Amino acid sequence: MPGLLRRRFAHPLFPDFAARFFSRLDGPRLFAYFPCPSFKTEPKNRIDKNSFRTNTERLRWRIEEEFFWKISINQKAEFKGIRHHKTQYLGKSCLGYLAIALKTSLQADREREQYRKLILDEKVKSDLIARGNAKQTRLLIMKRLEDCQEPFLKKTLREKLGKKMAAWKGNLWQLIRRYEEWLRGNLTEKLKRVSRVEHRHFFRTLNEAHAGLSRSLGVFRNILGQNVEKVLGVRLAEADWKIAVIEPSQPDIKTSRTFDYHIDLIWFLIPMFIFRRFIERHYWRQVPGEVAVNLSRLAAQWEERINKAIEGMRKQALQYVQDELATIEALLSGAHGQTDDLRKTIDELRWIVESLEIHESHGDGKE
Numbered sequence: 001m002p003g004l005l006r007r008r009f010a011h012p013l014f015p016d017f018a019a020r021f022f023s024r025l026d027g028p029r030l031f032a033y034f035p036c037p038s039f040k041t042e043p044k045n046r047i048d049k050n051s052f053r054t055n056t057e058r059l060r061w062r063i064e065e066e067f068f069w070k071i072s073i074n075q076k077a078e079f080k081g082i083r084h085h086k087t088q089y090l091g092k093s094c095l096g097y098l099a100i101a102l103k104t105s106l107q108a109d110r111e112r113e114q115y116r117k118l119i120l121d122e123k124v125k126s127d128l129i130a131r132g133n134a135k136q137t138r139l140l141i142m143k144r145l146e147d148c149q150e151p152f153l154k155k156t157l158r159e160k161l162g163k164k165m166a167a168w169k170g171n172l173w174q175l176i177r178r179y180e181e182w183l184r185g186n187l188t189e190k191l192k193r194v195s196r197v198e199h200r201h202f203f204r205t206l207n208e209a210h211a212g213l214s215r216s217l218g219v220f221r222n223i224l225g226q227n228v229e230k231v232l233g234v235r236l237a238e239a240d241w242k243i244a245v246i247e248p249s250q251p252d253i254k255t256s257r258t259f260d261y262h263i264d265l266i267w268f269l270i271p272m273f274i275f276r277r278f279i280e281r282h283y284w285r286q287v288p289g290e291v292a293v294n295l296s297r298l299a300a301q302w303e304e305r306i307n308k309a310i311e312g313m314r315k316q317a318l319q320y321v322q323d324e325l326a327t328i329e330a331l332l333s334g335a336h337g338q339t340d341d342l343r344k345t346i347d348e349l350r351w352i353v354e355s356l357e358i359h360e361s362h363g364d365g366k367e
Helices: 001-009 013-025 026-033 037-041 049-054 058-071 076-147 150-166 173-203 204-232 263-269 272-335 338-366
Strands: none
Touching: 026 263, 026 272, 049 076, 076 204, 076 272, 076 338, 150 272, 173 204, 173 272, 204 272
16 A cells, blocks of 8 residues: 555656645644644745645655555455445345245245145045036936836836737746746837937936036136236146046846746646736736836936946046146246245355354454
């Protein structure tokens, strides 16, 4: 620092500058700055600026030693104090910005958790929709059959049986075979017609499940897309989520035994001219039960097929949700771990600022 001042004072224009400066001061005022004995002898006389040209070296030395040296003697300490002060200021400013970033990161973490909860809720809704419709399948099918088909089938088959039995000839074994063949053929034909005509009504629960799942997926997709765009600024691509409805195939028709026991094995012991009327009455009474049993069996077979189709739709919906979960996780993976990194940075920066404050307080105490 002294060498730098010497080079500046050695400038050719410095004498003129010093002359102009000191010409504005009288002796006492100048002595207040520089206690020079020569100014005490003539306190009221104005200073001749030409005298400074001859005494430049002496005045330069006096100014350097008495004024600038006192300022520059604590240069390192002053620079260190300024550096500490600036560092503290910058550290505190950074802590403020990092606090904002941490708050934003925590908000992003909460949003991610909300997304996961939303997806989990969607899974539960899909399960409830599928389970609720599956429980109603059998009831709706049986109600439709009992109201629209069972009375008609019972009446029609009884009338046809009465006409057919009059033409049947033979012993008990032959009559049983003829009856079972006729019943199986007519029931199969009638139930196939019922299944073909009424199956669209059986699909009510299937269609309701499809509508419920599609509606639930649509709401889920819209809400999720809005949240992602609001928080991450990313618009999700349009999804073509179409749940395929696979209509079940026609079930098989089965008939039960005419008699619980193999009474036809003793046909030779039963004279038909005596027991024919009782056997025909047994056949006639058996028709309503056979109709009810086979309608129930038909409903059970349709229930199994429809519920299987509902379960397939539920799996499709869950697959869409799982794929969407993978997409969201990929979007959020870039921000994963940012909160921990910010907290670590804040702790380190706070420790640095506190260390500087402690160092500064100890330095002030020593001074």
